[in-house]
Amino acid sequence: MIGQDVIQIATQGRGTYDLTSEIQSIVRSSGVSLGLCNVFIRHTSASLMLCENADPAVMRDLETFMTRIAPDGDPANTHTAEGPDDMPAHIRSVLTQADLNLPIREGRCDLGTWQGVYLWEHRHAPHQRKVTVTVTG
Amino acid sequence: MIGQDVIQIATQGRGTYDLTSEIQSIVRSSGVSLGLCNVFIRHTSASLMLCENADPAVMRDLETFMTRIAPDGDPANTHTAEGPDDMPAHIRSVLTQADLNLPIREGRCDLGTWQGVYLWEHRHAPHQRKVTVTVTG
Amino acid sequence: MIGQDVIQIATQGRGTYDLTSEIQSIVRSSGVSLGLCNVFIRHTSASLMLCENADPAVMRDLETFMTRIAPDGDPANTHTAEGPDDMPAHIRSVLTQADLNLPIREGRCDLGTWQGVYLWEHRHAPHQRKVTVTVTG
Numbered sequence: 001m002i003g004q005d006v007i008q009i010a011t012q013g014r015g016t017y018d019l020t021s022e023i024q025s026i027v028r029s030s031g032v033s034l035g036l037c038n039v040f041i042r043h044t045s046a047s048l049m050l051c052e053n054a055d056p057a058v059m060r061d062l063e064t065f066m067t068r069i070a071p072d073g074d075p076a077n078t079h080t081a082e083g084p085d086d087m088p089a090h091i092r093s094v095l096t097q098a099d100l101n102l103p104i105r106e107g108r109c110d111l112g113t114w115q116g117v118y119l120w121e122h123r124h125a126p127h128q129r130k131v132t133v134t135v136t137g
Numbered sequence: 138m139i140g141q142d143v144i145q146i147a148t149q150g151r152g153t154y155d156l157t158s159e160i161q162s163i164v165r166s167s168g169v170s171l172g173l174c175n176v177f178i179r180h181t182s183a184s185l186m187l188c189e190n191a192d193p194a195v196m197r198d199l200e201t202f203m204t205r206i207a208p209d210g211d212p213a214n215t216h217t218a219e220g221p222d223d224m225p226a227h228i229r230s231v232l233t234q235a236d237l238n239l240p241i242r243e244g245r246c247d248l249g250t251w252q253g254v255y256l257w258e259h260r261h262a263p264h265q266r267k268v269t270v271t272v273t274g
Numbered sequence: 275m276i277g278q279d280v281i282q283i284a285t286q287g288r289g290t291y292d293l294t295s296e297i298q299s300i301v302r303s304s305g306v307s308l309g310l311c312n313v314f315i316r317h318t319s320a321s322l323m324l325c326e327n328a329d330p331a332v333m334r335d336l337e338t339f340m341t342r343i344a345p346d347g348d349p350a351n352t353h354t355a356e357g358p359d360d361m362p363a364h365i366r367s368v369l370t371q372a373d374l375n376l377p378i379r380e381g382r383c384d385l386g387t388w389q390g391v392y393l394w395e396h397r398h399a400p401h402q403r404k405v406t407v408t409v410t411g
Contacts (some may be wrong), residue, residue, distance in 0.1 A: 002310075044389055065228050081329070090326055178408060202365050238314070
């Protein structure tokens with residue numbers, strides 16, 4: 001059995017957006033009890049990650065880390081036509097994930113207690129983002 | 138056909154732990170000859186990677202690299218309640234993988250000659266880690 | 275339905291190689307209209323990435339970024355027997371992907387407009403690289 005849905009996320013600019021409950025809801029609706037859930041983002045300046053879901057400071061520190069290694073307006077960048085945060089957004093995307101593949105067990109993604117699925121918007125401007133969720137079982 | 142197993146790993150603290158033979162054994166037991174093997178770690182301060190399996194110096198150099206870009210006790214980190222190595226562990230996890238998806242061919246994960254599957258423990262203290270292996274074919 | 279193909283790529287040394295059309299062709303030949311496409315590289319000094327496919331400056335800036343954080347000949351590296359670019363190649367591979375998992379919709383990988391699938395050769399010398407493509411649907 002294979003089913004596919006698309007999640008649309010209107011981001012408010014750089015930051016993380018928790019997709020966990022929406023993904024769990026898609027898996028539940030699919031009726032698959034044992035299988036896999038593929039989550040795929042159709043963009044190259046926003047990405048996906050599994051991350052600690054308890055303390056918001058983790059997200060802030062991740063932003064600080066990325067800003068240090070791939071700063072906006074880095075003079076080393078030559079791809080600047082789309083703004084000082086566009087090439088850093090591509091770098092951040094390459095360093096994280098475009099797809100996550102989560103085991104389904106007893107009808108839900110079998111995440112660890114502290115794991116959440118996040119969309120990470122890397123651009124400062126709000127964007128419309130599309131994430132495809134494919135459930136197999 | 139879909140089968141699922143859980144591997145439990147008692148880590149001895151920061152370092153890499155070779156899961157290759159245990160994963161190959163699960164694939165062999167599944168009887169799947171053509172398909173995919175999903176390996177998923179249920180944690181956010183340990184991760185998975187495919188890496189060169191011949192020279193232990195590669196693992197040491199990877200530790201050195203991560204220590205340079207995400208040092209323990211980094212004063213930039215604000216998520217410090219769980220210790221000076223916890224936020225670096227989250228960063229290292231985000232930069233590597235929570236899931237690997239390996240093609241199965243002729244009844245085994247069709248890795249390259251020099252590829253091994255490793256759990257990378259990023260915390261200094263020993264931890265109990267769980268890795269879910271889902272075989273599809 | 276599961277099908278598997280192997281793509282062989284003769285790289286000309288460090289740089290990116292667009293695999294998108296070859297992968298789309300394998301998916302089309304498979305006859306799968308709804309499913310997933312797993313792309314897996316059997317090496318640890320070359321990797322895969324999804325990246326912006328329009329401006330070649332993006333690839334140049336990605337090289338510059340990787341050269342800055344993992345320079346060839348870095349004196350911190352002890353794994354040097356295979357040359358000054360070998361350990362940096364392992365680091366670059368660990369920071370990017372060995373496998374990509376792309377949703378198939380209406381008979382093709384449903385990538386975003388600006389997404390291309392690239393092999394990233396991290397060694398300076400030309401290499402023969404193998405990429406396994408597994409289509410499920």
